[in-house]
Amino acid sequence: MERRKFLQHAGMAGILATGAAPAVHAQQAVRWRLTSSFPKSLDTIYGGAEVMANRVKALTGGKFEIQVFAAGEIAPGLQALDVTQNGTVECCHTCSYYYVGKDKAFGFGTSVPFGMNFRQLNAWFYYGGGDKLLQEFYNGYNVHHLLGGNTGTQMGGWFRKEINTLADVKGLKMRIAGLGGAVFSALGAVPQQIAGSDIYPALEKGTIDAAEWVGPYDDEKLGFYKVAKNYYFPGWWEPGPGINFFINKDAWAKLPKEYQAAMEAGAYEANVTMMAEYDHKNPTALVKLVQNGVKLKKYSAEIIKAAYDAAVQLYADESAKNPAFKKIYEPYLKYQKMTNQWFAVAELGMDTFLQQHIK
Secondary structure (H helix, E strand, O other): OOHHHHHHHHOHHHHHHHOOOHHHHHOOOEEEEEEEOOOOOOHHHHHHHHHHHHHHHHHOOOOEEEEEEOOOOOOOHHHHHHHHHOOOOOEEEEOHHHHOOOOHHHHHHOOOOOOOOHHHHHHHHHOOOHHHHHHHHHHOOOEEEEEEEEOOOOOOOEEOOOOOOHHHHOOOEEEOOOHHHHHHHHOOOEEEOOOHHHHHHHHHHOOOOEEOOOOHHHHHHHOHHHOOOEEEEOOOOOOOOEEEEEEEHHHHHHOOHHHHHHHHHHHHHHHHHHHHHHHHHHHHHHHHHHHOOOEEEEOOHHHHHHHHHHHHHHHHHHHHHOHHHHHHHHHHHHHHHHHHHHHHHHHHHHHHHHHHHOO
């Protein structure tokens, strides 16, 4: 929804001033369960659900409580959407692109290779029609959607051996989610979708040759640097991945409007604060990783150009056979081109200068 409409609907000025919406006190008590796709140890990304739940409780005077469960406590991390669809739980906190096996259009809610960054995605979602497009798509899967976090541009993964050419990619077994896996497959790699908590043992045992997760703060916690020293950038498949709240459509419809507004406010807060928290934590974590012998590597021009070409071809092929994908992709791409023109004028020149002069 447009942010101004969101603020009007949520009554944010009054809510933030008083701590609760006036009509909430007359509402019934509601208790929901939320299943996360993330372990508690990854406190920033998992914490987005707690941010939302805590805000909802505060705004409703404690009458609407959402209990957050970590991945595996109710359902495996990669089945969070499924148990929300069927009503086992009322809602979940996950990444839309985990479910591209259902439909590749699920990629847009989180990230597509060479897609929009955090700020661009927010602009598209809140003001550029993205919310309406995604909501229509997700409603077909019996869920309502709220954007609920972002990690910013991610790192490009941990590799046991260096990869410099396309020949090095062929046959590589890599843990990677979403459409990035399809692009790597086109380059000859063998993508694997593995939940966050299972990546380290697979990398340690050599079951996989490489893995990507998020960025320095989370990656250090997961210990990847102990078994793979080559840390590549940029994560071209995740330039600004959104994290998603999905709510069972029937459960959402039964909520009082004031409770819906509280969830919207909580999700909005989670979206903004998660990005700020990662931007605060990642720089320090990266320094520590380098001190532990991690080698920062930039993807070669050969690999990243081949990946871009493969991604463009993937989108063309999918649009030709999947109306749901095409319906979102065409306005998404149009918006990205428009916003890229602005970022090239204002952001790129300033960032380039500062990177060269502030050491």
